[in-house]
Amino acid sequence: MATATVLKKGRKFDQVLEGARTVFMRDGFEGASVDDITREAGVSKATLYSYFPDKRLLFLEVARAECARQADAAIQTIDMTAAPREALTAAARRITSFITSDFGQRVYRICVAECDRFPDVGRAFYQSGPLVVRQRLADYLTAATARGQLAVDDIPLAADQFAELCKANLQARTLFGATPCAPAEVERTIVGAVDMFLARYAV
Amino acid sequence: MATATVLKKGRKFDQVLEGARTVFMRDGFEGASVDDITREAGVSKATLYSYFPDKRLLFLEVARAECARQADAAIQTIDMTAAPREALTAAARRITSFITSDFGQRVYRICVAECDRFPDVGRAFYQSGPLVVRQRLADYLTAATARGQLAVDDIPLAADQFAELCKANLQARTLFGATPCAPAEVERTIVGAVDMFLARYAV
DNA sequence: CCGCCGCTGAACTGAACGGTCTATGTTTAG
DNA sequence: CTAAACATAGACCGTTCAGTTCAGCGGCGG
Numbered sequence: 001m002a003t004a005t006v007l008k009k010g011r012k013f014d015q016v017l018e019g020a021r022t023v024f025m026r027d028g029f030e031g032a033s034v035d036d037i038t039r040e041a042g043v044s045k046a047t048l049y050s051y052f053p054d055k056r057l058l059f060l061e062v063a064r065a066e067c068a069r070q071a072d073a074a075i076q077t078i079d080m081t082a083a084p085r086e087a088l089t090a091a092a093r094r095i096t097s098f099i100t101s102d103f104g105q106r107v108y109r110i111c112v113a114e115c116d117r118f119p120d121v122g123r124a125f126y127q128s129g130p131l132v133v134r135q136r137l138a139d140y141l142t143a144a145t146a147r148g149q150l151a152v153d154d155i156p157l158a159a160d161q162f163a164e165l166c167k168a169n170l171q172a173r174t175l176f177g178a179t180p181c182a183p184a185e186v187e188r189t190i191v192g193a194v195d196m197f198l199a200r201y202a203v
Numbered sequence: 204m205a206t207a208t209v210l211k212k213g214r215k216f217d218q219v220l221e222g223a224r225t226v227f228m229r230d231g232f233e234g235a236s237v238d239d240i241t242r243e244a245g246v247s248k249a250t251l252y253s254y255f256p257d258k259r260l261l262f263l264e265v266a267r268a269e270c271a272r273q274a275d276a277a278i279q280t281i282d283m284t285a286a287p288r289e290a291l292t293a294a295a296r297r298i299t300s301f302i303t304s305d306f307g308q309r310v311y312r313i314c315v316a317e318c319d320r321f322p323d324v325g326r327a328f329y330q331s332g333p334l335v336v337r338q339r340l341a342d343y344l345t346a347a348t349a350r351g352q353l354a355v356d357d358i359p360l361a362a363d364q365f366a367e368l369c370k371a372n373l374q375a376r377t378l379f380g381a382t383p384c385a386p387a388e389v390e391r392t393i394v395g396a397v398d399m400f401l402a403r404y405a406v
Numbered sequence: 407c408c409g410c411c412g413c414t415g416a417a418c419t420g421a422a423c424g425g426t427c428t429a430t431g432t433t434t435a436g
Numbered sequence: 437c438t439a440a441a442c443a444t445a446g447a448c449c450g451t452t453c454a455g456t457t458c459a460g461c462g463g464c465g466g
Contacts, residue, residue, distance in 0.1 A: 012444095028319075031233075034425080035424090044446065045426090046427085046443080047444060049425070050443075050444090112311075113315060122381075123380065126375060154395070157372075157391060157392070160371040161368055161396070161399060164367045164370055165364055168360070168367040169363040173329075176326060176329035177325050178325075178326055188357075192357065193364070196399060197399075199403035200402035200403065213411090237455080238454090247414045248414090250413060252456080258454065258455090407466100408465105410466105411462100412461105413463105416458095417458090418457075418458105419456075421453090422454105424449105424452100425448105426448080426450105427447090427449095428446100430444080431443085432442080432443075433440105433443090435440085435441100436438090436439090
Protein backbone atom coordinates (compact mmCIF):
# COMPACT_ATOMS: atom_id res chain seq x y z
CA MET A 1 0.00 0.00 0.00
CA ALA A 2 1.38 3.37 -1.01
CA THR A 3 0.36 5.36 2.05
CA ALA A 4 1.68 2.75 4.45
CA THR A 5 5.03 2.79 2.69
CA VAL A 6 5.18 6.53 3.04
CA LEU A 7 4.54 6.26 6.74
CA LYS A 8 6.22 3.06 7.87
CA LYS A 9 9.91 3.63 8.43
CA GLY A 10 11.06 1.82 11.56
CA ARG A 11 10.60 -1.06 13.87
CA LYS A 12 8.65 0.86 16.50
CA PHE A 13 5.90 1.91 14.13
CA ASP A 14 3.41 -0.68 15.33
CA GLN A 15 4.29 0.09 18.92
CA VAL A 16 3.32 3.72 18.38
CA LEU A 17 0.07 2.80 16.69
CA GLU A 18 -0.86 0.37 19.43
CA GLY A 19 -0.13 2.88 22.18
CA ALA A 20 -2.08 5.56 20.36
CA ARG A 21 -4.98 3.17 19.96
CA THR A 22 -5.07 2.45 23.68
CA VAL A 23 -4.91 6.08 24.73
CA PHE A 24 -7.25 7.49 22.09
CA MET A 25 -9.83 4.82 22.84
CA ARG A 26 -9.59 5.58 26.53
CA ASP A 27 -9.48 9.38 26.45
CA GLY A 28 -10.76 10.54 23.09
CA PHE A 29 -8.88 12.94 20.80
CA GLU A 30 -8.67 16.03 22.98
CA GLY A 31 -8.33 14.05 26.17
CA ALA A 32 -5.29 12.17 24.94
CA SER A 33 -1.96 13.93 25.25
CA VAL A 34 0.91 13.05 22.99
CA ASP A 35 3.07 12.50 26.05
CA ASP A 36 0.61 9.94 27.35
CA ILE A 37 0.79 8.14 24.05
CA THR A 38 4.57 8.02 23.98
CA ARG A 39 4.59 6.74 27.57
CA GLU A 40 2.00 4.09 26.76
CA ALA A 41 3.86 3.10 23.61
CA GLY A 42 7.24 3.07 25.33
CA VAL A 43 8.64 5.40 22.70
CA SER A 44 10.03 8.90 22.57
CA LYS A 45 8.22 11.89 21.23
CA ALA A 46 10.72 12.33 18.40
CA THR A 47 10.09 8.77 17.33
CA LEU A 48 6.37 9.33 17.26
CA TYR A 49 6.80 12.52 15.25
CA SER A 50 9.14 10.81 12.85
CA TYR A 51 6.31 8.50 11.89
CA PHE A 52 3.40 10.93 12.00
CA PRO A 53 3.56 14.61 11.12
CA ASP A 54 1.07 15.55 13.81
CA LYS A 55 -1.43 14.34 16.34
CA ARG A 56 -4.35 14.71 13.97
CA LEU A 57 -2.85 12.38 11.38
CA LEU A 58 -1.99 9.86 14.05
CA PHE A 59 -5.57 9.89 15.21
CA LEU A 60 -6.87 9.46 11.68
CA GLU A 61 -4.61 6.47 11.21
CA VAL A 62 -5.81 4.85 14.42
CA ALA A 63 -9.42 5.56 13.51
CA ARG A 64 -8.95 4.07 10.07
CA ALA A 65 -7.46 0.93 11.57
CA GLU A 66 -10.33 0.64 14.06
CA CYS A 67 -12.90 1.01 11.33
CA ALA A 68 -11.19 -1.69 9.31
CA ARG A 69 -11.16 -3.97 12.32
CA GLN A 70 -14.84 -3.31 12.81
CA ALA A 71 -15.54 -4.10 9.19
CA ASP A 72 -13.69 -7.38 9.55
CA ALA A 73 -15.76 -8.30 12.57
CA ALA A 74 -18.97 -7.39 10.80
CA ILE A 75 -18.17 -9.30 7.66
CA GLN A 76 -18.52 -12.69 9.25
CA THR A 77 -21.33 -13.55 7.01
CA ILE A 78 -24.90 -14.45 7.74
CA ASP A 79 -25.77 -17.92 6.53
CA MET A 80 -27.50 -17.00 3.30
CA THR A 81 -29.36 -20.27 3.03
CA ALA A 82 -30.76 -20.53 6.56
CA ALA A 83 -34.45 -20.12 7.33
CA PRO A 84 -35.46 -16.56 8.28
CA ARG A 85 -35.94 -17.09 11.99
CA GLU A 86 -32.57 -18.76 12.47
CA ALA A 87 -30.66 -16.41 10.22
CA LEU A 88 -32.19 -13.30 11.74
CA THR A 89 -31.70 -14.50 15.29
CA ALA A 90 -28.05 -15.16 14.62
CA ALA A 91 -27.63 -11.75 13.02
CA ALA A 92 -29.42 -10.07 15.91
CA ARG A 93 -27.14 -11.79 18.38
CA ARG A 94 -24.08 -10.50 16.56
CA ILE A 95 -25.42 -6.98 16.40
CA THR A 96 -26.48 -6.78 20.03
CA SER A 97 -23.24 -8.24 21.29
CA PHE A 98 -21.28 -5.64 19.36
CA ILE A 99 -23.45 -2.80 20.59
CA THR A 100 -23.23 -3.78 24.23
CA SER A 101 -19.52 -4.58 24.08
CA ASP A 102 -17.07 -2.21 25.63
CA PHE A 103 -15.21 -1.97 22.36
CA GLY A 104 -18.27 -1.22 20.27
CA GLN A 105 -19.41 1.39 22.69
CA ARG A 106 -16.06 3.18 22.79
CA VAL A 107 -15.74 3.28 19.03
CA TYR A 108 -19.23 4.61 18.66
CA ARG A 109 -18.71 7.24 21.33
CA ILE A 110 -15.48 8.51 19.85
CA CYS A 111 -16.86 8.62 16.33
CA VAL A 112 -19.92 10.55 17.41
CA ALA A 113 -17.79 12.97 19.37
CA GLU A 114 -15.10 13.55 16.78
CA CYS A 115 -16.88 13.32 13.46
CA ASP A 116 -17.58 17.02 13.80
CA ARG A 117 -13.87 17.79 13.82
CA PHE A 118 -13.01 14.86 11.52
CA PRO A 119 -15.78 14.31 9.00
CA ASP A 120 -13.73 11.56 7.39
CA VAL A 121 -13.78 9.55 10.57
CA GLY A 122 -17.55 9.74 10.75
CA ARG A 123 -17.95 8.66 7.17
CA ALA A 124 -15.41 5.85 7.48
CA PHE A 125 -17.15 4.56 10.57
CA TYR A 126 -20.53 4.68 8.94
CA GLN A 127 -19.35 2.95 5.81
CA SER A 128 -17.38 0.24 7.52
CA GLY A 129 -19.98 -0.38 10.25
CA PRO A 130 -23.68 0.28 9.82
CA LEU A 131 -23.48 0.24 6.05
CA VAL A 132 -21.79 -3.16 5.93
CA VAL A 133 -24.38 -4.65 8.25
CA ARG A 134 -27.13 -3.12 6.18
CA GLN A 135 -25.71 -4.55 2.97
CA ARG A 136 -25.29 -8.02 4.47
CA LEU A 137 -28.86 -7.98 5.71
CA ALA A 138 -30.12 -6.70 2.40
CA ASP A 139 -28.35 -9.53 0.60
CA TYR A 140 -29.97 -12.07 2.85
CA LEU A 141 -33.40 -10.51 2.53
CA THR A 142 -33.08 -10.49 -1.24
CA ALA A 143 -32.17 -14.16 -1.27
CA ALA A 144 -34.90 -15.15 1.18
CA THR A 145 -37.49 -13.18 -0.75
CA ALA A 146 -36.41 -14.85 -3.99
CA ARG A 147 -36.80 -18.20 -2.25
CA GLY A 148 -40.31 -17.24 -1.23
CA GLN A 149 -39.49 -17.36 2.50
CA LEU A 150 -40.10 -13.67 3.02
CA ALA A 151 -42.15 -10.99 1.32
CA VAL A 152 -40.10 -7.81 1.51
CA ASP A 153 -40.99 -4.98 -0.82
CA ASP A 154 -38.55 -2.27 0.31
CA ILE A 155 -35.38 -4.19 1.07
CA PRO A 156 -33.09 -1.36 2.24
CA LEU A 157 -35.78 -0.08 4.59
CA ALA A 158 -36.38 -3.55 6.00
CA ALA A 159 -32.67 -4.04 6.58
CA ASP A 160 -32.45 -0.75 8.46
CA GLN A 161 -35.52 -1.58 10.46
CA PHE A 162 -34.14 -4.89 11.59
CA ALA A 163 -30.79 -3.48 12.56
CA GLU A 164 -32.51 -0.74 14.49
CA LEU A 165 -34.87 -3.12 16.28
CA CYS A 166 -31.83 -4.92 17.62
CA LYS A 167 -30.67 -1.76 19.33
CA ALA A 168 -33.99 -1.08 21.05
CA ASN A 169 -33.15 0.46 24.37
CA LEU A 170 -29.84 -1.43 24.62
CA GLN A 171 -27.72 1.18 22.90
CA ALA A 172 -29.15 4.12 24.79
CA ARG A 173 -28.87 2.31 28.08
CA THR A 174 -25.23 1.33 27.70
CA LEU A 175 -24.27 4.64 26.14
CA PHE A 176 -25.72 6.84 28.85
CA GLY A 177 -24.87 4.50 31.65
CA ALA A 178 -28.34 4.50 33.17
CA THR A 179 -28.36 0.86 34.14
CA PRO A 180 -26.42 -2.16 32.94
CA CYS A 181 -28.14 -4.49 30.52
CA ALA A 182 -28.81 -7.99 31.82
CA PRO A 183 -28.29 -10.85 29.35
CA ALA A 184 -31.95 -11.77 29.76
CA GLU A 185 -32.90 -8.34 28.53
CA VAL A 186 -30.66 -8.70 25.52
CA GLU A 187 -32.32 -11.99 24.72
CA ARG A 188 -35.75 -10.43 25.09
CA THR A 189 -34.76 -7.69 22.68
CA ILE A 190 -33.48 -10.20 20.15
CA VAL A 191 -36.60 -12.33 20.26
CA GLY A 192 -38.75 -9.22 20.11
CA ALA A 193 -36.89 -7.95 17.05
CA VAL A 194 -37.21 -11.22 15.18
CA ASP A 195 -40.88 -11.63 16.12
CA MET A 196 -41.73 -8.17 14.96
CA PHE A 197 -39.79 -8.46 11.75
CA LEU A 198 -41.42 -11.75 10.85
CA ALA A 199 -44.88 -10.46 11.75
CA ARG A 200 -44.36 -7.79 9.11
CA TYR A 201 -42.48 -9.62 6.37
CA ALA A 202 -43.22 -13.34 6.71
CA VAL A 203 -45.06 -14.84 3.74
CA MET B 204 -35.31 25.81 44.52
CA ALA B 205 -32.37 25.53 46.90
CA THR B 206 -29.59 25.09 44.37
CA ALA B 207 -30.80 27.95 42.22
CA THR B 208 -30.85 30.25 45.22
CA VAL B 209 -27.29 29.31 46.04
CA LEU B 210 -26.20 30.19 42.53
CA LYS B 211 -28.32 33.12 41.42
CA LYS B 212 -26.98 36.42 42.73
CA GLY B 213 -27.24 39.09 40.09
CA ARG B 214 -28.99 40.43 37.04
CA LYS B 215 -26.58 38.97 34.46
CA PHE B 216 -27.04 35.40 35.54
CA ASP B 217 -29.32 34.47 32.67
CA GLN B 218 -27.06 36.27 30.23
CA VAL B 219 -24.16 34.07 31.29
CA LEU B 220 -26.22 30.91 31.01
CA GLU B 221 -27.48 31.87 27.58
CA GLY B 222 -24.00 32.64 26.28
CA ALA B 223 -22.66 29.42 27.71
CA ARG B 224 -25.47 27.52 26.06
CA THR B 225 -24.65 28.98 22.68
CA VAL B 226 -20.94 28.28 22.89
CA PHE B 227 -21.15 24.83 24.48
CA MET B 228 -23.70 23.72 21.93
CA ARG B 229 -21.50 24.98 19.13
CA ASP B 230 -18.10 23.80 20.34
CA GLY B 231 -18.66 21.13 23.00
CA PHE B 232 -17.06 21.16 26.41
CA GLU B 233 -13.36 21.06 25.55
CA GLY B 234 -13.78 23.13 22.43
CA ALA B 235 -15.41 26.00 24.27
CA SER B 236 -13.13 28.51 25.98
CA VAL B 237 -14.31 30.51 28.94
CA ASP B 238 -13.20 33.70 27.19
CA ASP B 239 -15.42 32.82 24.24
CA ILE B 240 -18.33 32.40 26.60
CA THR B 241 -17.80 35.74 28.31
CA ARG B 242 -17.54 37.43 24.93
CA GLU B 243 -20.72 35.74 23.70
CA ALA B 244 -22.53 36.59 26.92
CA GLY B 245 -21.30 40.18 26.96
CA VAL B 246 -20.01 39.74 30.47
CA SER B 247 -16.67 39.87 32.21
CA LYS B 248 -14.79 36.81 33.31
CA ALA B 249 -15.03 37.87 36.94
CA THR B 250 -18.80 38.02 36.66
CA LEU B 251 -18.98 34.55 35.21
CA TYR B 252 -16.80 33.18 37.98
CA SER B 253 -18.91 34.94 40.58
CA TYR B 254 -21.83 32.79 39.49
CA PHE B 255 -20.10 29.51 38.76
CA PRO B 256 -17.09 28.15 40.63
CA ASP B 257 -15.65 26.55 37.49
CA LYS B 258 -16.22 25.64 33.88
CA ARG B 259 -17.38 22.16 34.74
CA LEU B 260 -20.23 23.36 36.93
CA LEU B 261 -21.28 25.87 34.33
CA PHE B 262 -21.44 23.13 31.76
CA LEU B 263 -23.48 20.92 34.06
CA GLU B 264 -25.94 23.72 34.61
CA VAL B 265 -26.32 24.30 30.87
CA ALA B 266 -26.70 20.59 30.25
CA ARG B 267 -29.36 20.31 32.94
CA ALA B 268 -31.28 23.19 31.40
CA GLU B 269 -31.05 21.63 27.93
CA CYS B 270 -32.32 18.32 29.23
CA ALA B 271 -35.26 20.04 30.89
CA ARG B 272 -36.03 21.87 27.68
CA GLN B 273 -35.92 18.62 25.79
CA ALA B 274 -38.28 17.03 28.30
CA ASP B 275 -40.70 19.91 27.85
CA ALA B 276 -40.65 19.47 24.10
CA ALA B 277 -41.20 15.74 24.42
CA ILE B 278 -44.05 16.07 26.85
CA GLN B 279 -46.44 17.48 24.29
CA THR B 280 -48.63 14.55 24.68
CA ILE B 281 -49.78 11.96 22.24
CA ASP B 282 -53.54 12.02 21.82
CA MET B 283 -54.42 9.15 24.12
CA THR B 284 -57.80 8.56 22.51
CA ALA B 285 -56.80 8.53 18.85
CA ALA B 286 -56.80 5.38 16.76
CA PRO B 287 -53.44 3.56 16.64
CA ARG B 288 -52.43 4.50 13.13
CA GLU B 289 -53.07 8.19 13.62
CA ALA B 290 -51.57 8.37 17.09
CA LEU B 291 -48.46 6.43 16.13
CA THR B 292 -47.93 8.39 12.95
CA ALA B 293 -48.10 11.64 14.88
CA ALA B 294 -45.68 10.33 17.48
CA ALA B 295 -43.30 9.10 14.80
CA ARG B 296 -43.37 12.48 13.14
CA ARG B 297 -42.41 14.17 16.40
CA ILE B 298 -39.60 11.74 17.06
CA THR B 299 -38.09 11.88 13.60
CA SER B 300 -38.26 15.63 13.46
CA PHE B 301 -36.39 15.88 16.73
CA ILE B 302 -33.75 13.39 15.66
CA THR B 303 -33.04 15.06 12.35
CA SER B 304 -33.15 18.57 13.79
CA ASP B 305 -29.94 20.44 14.27
CA PHE B 306 -30.75 20.97 17.91
CA GLY B 307 -31.53 17.34 18.63
CA GLN B 308 -28.41 16.21 16.88
CA ARG B 309 -26.17 18.61 18.81
CA VAL B 310 -27.59 17.66 22.17
CA TYR B 311 -27.21 14.00 21.40
CA ARG B 312 -23.66 14.41 20.17
CA ILE B 313 -22.55 16.39 23.19
CA CYS B 314 -24.17 14.00 25.62
CA VAL B 315 -22.59 10.97 24.00
CA ALA B 316 -19.22 12.64 23.97
CA GLU B 317 -19.24 14.01 27.49
CA CYS B 318 -21.18 11.47 29.49
CA ASP B 319 -17.90 9.66 30.02
CA ARG B 320 -16.47 12.69 31.81
CA PHE B 321 -19.85 13.69 33.28
CA PRO B 322 -21.93 10.64 34.09
CA ASP B 323 -24.66 12.89 35.47
CA VAL B 324 -25.14 14.51 32.11
CA GLY B 325 -25.63 11.16 30.45
CA ARG B 326 -28.16 10.04 32.98
CA ALA B 327 -30.05 13.33 32.97
CA PHE B 328 -30.24 13.23 29.18
CA TYR B 329 -31.46 9.68 29.16
CA GLN B 330 -34.08 10.28 31.80
CA SER B 331 -35.42 13.49 30.38
CA GLY B 332 -35.28 12.33 26.74
CA PRO B 333 -35.61 8.71 25.69
CA LEU B 334 -37.20 7.67 28.97
CA VAL B 335 -39.95 10.29 28.74
CA VAL B 336 -40.78 9.26 25.18
CA ARG B 337 -40.83 5.65 26.24
CA GLN B 338 -43.20 6.38 29.11
CA ARG B 339 -45.54 8.41 26.91
CA LEU B 340 -45.66 5.65 24.36
CA ALA B 341 -46.19 3.04 27.04
CA ASP B 342 -49.11 5.01 28.42
CA TYR B 343 -50.71 5.16 25.01
CA LEU B 344 -50.13 1.48 24.31
CA THR B 345 -51.65 0.58 27.65
CA ALA B 346 -54.73 2.64 26.91
CA ALA B 347 -55.10 1.34 23.36
CA THR B 348 -54.67 -2.24 24.52
CA ALA B 349 -57.31 -1.74 27.19
CA ARG B 350 -59.61 -0.40 24.51
CA GLY B 351 -58.98 -3.50 22.45
CA GLN B 352 -57.38 -1.55 19.59
CA LEU B 353 -54.00 -3.20 20.04
CA ALA B 354 -52.72 -6.44 21.48
CA VAL B 355 -49.43 -5.68 23.17
CA ASP B 356 -48.07 -8.16 25.67
CA ASP B 357 -44.75 -6.59 26.61
CA ILE B 358 -45.52 -2.88 26.71
CA PRO B 359 -42.08 -1.45 27.58
CA LEU B 360 -40.47 -3.53 24.84
CA ALA B 361 -43.06 -2.43 22.31
CA ALA B 362 -42.52 1.21 23.24
CA ASP B 363 -38.76 0.87 22.76
CA GLN B 364 -39.24 -0.93 19.50
CA PHE B 365 -41.44 1.78 18.08
CA ALA B 366 -39.15 4.58 19.14
CA GLU B 367 -36.24 2.73 17.64
CA LEU B 368 -38.03 2.02 14.37
CA CYS B 369 -38.47 5.76 13.95
CA LYS B 370 -34.72 6.26 13.98
CA ALA B 371 -34.03 3.62 11.34
CA ASN B 372 -31.06 4.88 9.38
CA LEU B 373 -32.03 8.53 9.95
CA GLN B 374 -30.04 8.98 13.12
CA ALA B 375 -26.90 7.29 11.86
CA ARG B 376 -27.07 9.19 8.59
CA THR B 377 -27.40 12.61 10.14
CA LEU B 378 -24.94 11.84 12.91
CA PHE B 379 -22.11 10.66 10.69
CA GLY B 380 -22.84 13.09 7.92
CA ALA B 381 -22.85 10.48 5.21
CA THR B 382 -25.66 12.00 3.19
CA PRO B 383 -28.49 14.39 4.05
CA CYS B 384 -31.92 12.92 4.67
CA ALA B 385 -34.60 13.95 2.18
CA PRO B 386 -38.08 14.62 3.60
CA ALA B 387 -39.42 11.81 1.42
CA GLU B 388 -37.09 9.42 3.16
CA VAL B 389 -38.24 10.57 6.54
CA GLU B 390 -41.81 9.96 5.48
CA ARG B 391 -40.93 6.51 4.18
CA THR B 392 -39.33 5.68 7.53
CA ILE B 393 -42.39 6.88 9.44
CA VAL B 394 -44.82 4.88 7.34
CA GLY B 395 -42.52 1.87 7.55
CA ALA B 396 -42.35 2.12 11.31
CA VAL B 397 -46.11 2.36 11.74
CA ASP B 398 -46.77 -0.45 9.26
CA MET B 399 -44.35 -2.75 10.97
CA PHE B 400 -45.61 -1.94 14.42
CA LEU B 401 -49.21 -2.56 13.46
CA ALA B 402 -48.34 -5.77 11.64
CA ARG B 403 -47.02 -7.06 14.93
CA TYR B 404 -49.43 -5.62 17.45
CA ALA B 405 -52.74 -4.91 15.70
CA VAL B 406 -55.68 -6.95 16.96
C1' DC C 407 -24.17 62.88 49.31
C1' DC C 408 -22.26 58.56 50.96
C1' DG C 409 -21.49 53.81 50.97
C1' DC C 410 -22.60 49.51 49.16
C1' DC C 411 -22.83 46.17 45.55
C1' DG C 412 -22.79 44.18 41.14
C1' DC C 413 -20.00 44.65 37.38
C1' DT C 414 -15.88 45.57 34.36
C1' DG C 415 -11.57 44.87 31.92
C1' DA C 416 -7.21 43.82 31.83
C1' DA C 417 -3.25 41.93 33.63
C1' DC C 418 -1.42 37.89 35.72
C1' DT C 419 -0.35 32.90 37.27
C1' DG C 420 0.44 28.28 36.73
C1' DA C 421 -0.19 24.32 34.34
C1' DA C 422 -0.79 21.57 30.25
C1' DC C 423 0.06 20.59 25.76
C1' DG C 424 1.69 20.24 20.76
C1' DG C 425 5.67 20.32 18.49
C1' DT C 426 11.01 21.01 17.97
C1' DC C 427 15.84 20.63 18.95
C1' DT C 428 20.01 18.76 20.56
C1' DA C 429 22.97 15.52 22.56
C1' DT C 430 23.61 10.69 22.71
C1' DG C 431 23.41 6.03 21.37
C1' DT C 432 23.14 2.40 17.54
C1' DT C 433 23.59 0.50 13.09
C1' DT C 434 25.82 -0.25 8.85
C1' DA C 435 29.03 0.41 4.95
C1' DG C 436 33.70 0.55 3.55
C1' DC D 437 38.04 0.10 13.11
C1' DT D 438 36.00 4.19 11.62
C1' DA D 439 32.74 7.33 9.97
C1' DA D 440 28.56 8.51 8.15
C1' DA D 441 23.60 7.96 8.67
C1' DC D 442 19.97 7.27 11.33
C1' DA D 443 17.10 6.49 15.64
C1' DT D 444 16.14 7.90 20.25
C1' DA D 445 15.26 10.27 24.73
C1' DG D 446 13.75 14.02 26.95
C1' DA D 447 14.62 18.89 27.86
C1' DC D 448 12.81 22.84 25.91
C1' DC D 449 9.79 26.49 23.59
C1' DG D 450 5.74 29.01 22.47
C1' DT D 451 1.03 29.05 23.00
C1' DT D 452 -3.35 28.40 24.96
C1' DC D 453 -6.38 28.33 28.56
C1' DA D 454 -8.76 28.00 33.29
C1' DG D 455 -9.01 30.60 37.03
C1' DT D 456 -7.50 34.92 40.17
C1' DT D 457 -6.80 39.54 41.37
C1' DC D 458 -7.51 44.32 41.58
C1' DA D 459 -8.42 49.08 40.69
C1' DG D 460 -12.18 51.45 39.32
C1' DC D 461 -17.16 52.55 37.56
C1' DG D 462 -22.17 53.31 37.89
C1' DG D 463 -26.52 52.98 39.98
C1' DC D 464 -29.48 52.63 44.07
C1' DG D 465 -31.02 52.85 48.91
C1' DG D 466 -30.55 55.55 53.00
